[in-house]
Amino acid sequence: xxxxxxxxxxxxxxxGQQVTLRCSSQSGHNTVSWYQQALGQGxxxxxQYYREEENGRxxxxxxxxxxxxxNYSSELNVNALELDDSALYLCASSISGTTNxxxxxxxGTQLSxx
Amino acid sequence: EDKxxxxxxxxxVHEGDTVTLNCSYEVTNFRSLLxxxxxxxxxxxxxxxxxxxxxxxxxxxxxILDKKELFSILNITATQTGDSAVYLCAATxxxxxxxxxxxxxxxxxxxx
Numbered sequence: 001x002x003x004x005x006x007x008x009x010x011x012x013x014x015x016g017q018q019v020t021l022r023c024s025s026q027s028g029h030n031t032v033s034w035y036q037q038a039l040g041q042g043x044x045x046x047x048q049y050y051r052e053e054e055n056g057r058x059x060x061x062x063x064x065x066x067x068x069x070x071n072y073s074s075e076l077n078v079n080a081l082e083l084d085d086s087a088l089y090l091c092a093s094s095i096s097g098t099t100n101x102x103x104x105x106x107x108g109t110q111l112s113x114x
Numbered sequence: 115e116d117k118x119x120x121x122x123x124x125x126x127v128h129e130g131d132t133v134t135l136n137c138s139y140e141v142t143n144f145r146s147l148l149x150x151x152x153x154x155x156x157x158x159x160x161x162x163x164x165x166x167x168x169x170x171x172x173x174x175x176x177x178i179l180d181k182k183e184l185f186s187i188l189n190i191t192a193t194q195t196g197d198s199a200v201y202l203c204a205a206t207x208x209x210x211x212x213x214x215x216x217x218x219x220x221x222x223x224x225x226x
Binding site: 004031040041042043044045048055056057058090094096101102105107108110 | 155
């Protein structure tokens with residue numbers, strides 16, 4: 001158990017819909033990162049939030065957006081869902097600026113887009 | 115483009131066997147290399163390697179980094195069925211956003 005919790009665990013949506021995924025970070029962690037893991041692939045970096053602001057972004061279109069709240073929890077929003085958005089979405093928390101910064105992952109949200 | 119490549123993609127062994135998983139990387143401004151185990155959904159931390167040639171051990175698992183040849187290996191001795199999982203390797207950079215660049219993983223299945 002890493003202390004990182006994600007909700008919901010599973011979600012089924014249809015193409016064109018919008019979805020919001022939620023993440024509560026481990027106690028004491030101030031940074032949240034989101035990763036997308038397609039079937040049979042390694043996780044791909046979506047973006048990171050620190051102090052409630054986006055602190056870096058991977059190669060994902062603007063319809064992927066996020067928020068971080070004062071309690072360091074976070075949301076990932078995806079608009080205009082496409083079939084290729086079907087994946088496991090992993091949230092990871094960490095303490096920014098430490099010497100050996102490790103990511104602690106949640107169990108993910110499995111999103112299926114039909 | 116920064117990339118991490120793992121081999122083999124999958125592996126089937128019998129209990130008691132020893133396995134070696136490989137990870138090579140090509141990244142600018144390399145900072146560290148990490149190994150994670152993903153059994154169901156959440157990747158769990160195994161090792162972080164920053165220095166070349168220093169082996170890290172945890173029980174039957176060990177790992178080492180070669181920064182000259184840009185690779186790392188993860189060894190598992192006396193494998194058990196509970197070692198069945200996907201093993202992910204990731205590199206981090208010393209500049210820009212702190213993020214993991216993952217390989218595709220090695221799927222290990224240990225048969226009883």
